Amino acid sequence: MEAGGFTAAAERMHVTQPAVSMHVRALERQYGVVLLERRGDGAVPTPAGQALYRRARVILRQRRDAVQELAAWRSDGPPPLVVGASATGVAYYLPPLLRRFGQDEPTVRIVLRVDITDRIVEAVVAGDAAVGAVWGPVRRADLRVTVLGEDRFAVVAPADHELVHGEGPEDVTLASAQELAGFAFVLGMPGSATRRFIEGHLRSVGLDPPVAAEVVSSADMKRAVEDGVGLAVVSRKAVEAELAAGRLRALAVPGLDLWREVDVILPRRRSPRGTAERLAAALAAGVRLPRPRG
DSSP: OOTTHHHHHHHHTTSOHHHHHHHHHHHHHHHTOOOEEEETTEEEEOHHHHHHHHHHHHHHHHHHHHHHHHHHHHSSSSOOEEEEEETTTGGGGSHHHHHHHHHHSTTOOEEEEEEOHHHHHHHHHHTSOSEEEEESOOOOTTEEEEEEEEEEEEEEEETTOTTOOSSSSSOEEOSOGGGGTTOOEEEEOTTOHHHHHHHHHHHHTTOOOOEEEEESSHHHHHHHHHTTSOEEEEETTTTHHHHHHTSEEEEEOTTOOOEEEEEEEEESSSOOOHHHHHHHHHHHHHOOOSEEOO
């Protein structure tokens, strides 16, 4: 958030700037940390303020999702069909397929829950989600898994990064993976499947980068990279608009083969509703991945 953005944020929340300032100062006194650097033309967040802002975005997004899900349950008719999707890319494939399924079966109410892979898997096992579309490989005795294929990932950088050269949307080819040494990365949350995937591949080419930020979704990763927080490894599907517009550039890194399995999952020991079975089949038939199964 830049100078002046503090006022705009207050306006979006429909509260006055003095009221927001009062709450921020209360937080600063409570935790003994300076969150905002006050300037003549506004205020900008300190590193501690940036960290709190990233966490707050996650909390607000989860609150919005919870409100939407509760609203669906409150409506007349059968309970909604909850579809879980991995936050860092898989969810980008689903909206057109879910819209098409809703047109074919207008009596079915669908709630899309976007979260990290591990929590979506547990939600399907527990019955809190009927179907999951997640990053794999998922291999569990209590799930039925359909492997859709593999999605391609890329290391992305802001367009003005020192490693970026030339114009246009083409990938920037590095001489070696060691050109990335020393640059910080925006990563998924600790313990998440995305974090394990990224760190494992970076280690495979001898990299152990410092962590610039830890986020939940591809949207947060993209925003952090555009803001110059660090580099990131992101699904190319999730950044295709930013790459086409030239706001981000993909880095082709020798030795870094970034392909990731996508799975549709259903519970094995519980008979899913027929609509869940049909939706899983529609996802399996409709998701078009860069590298199909087999």
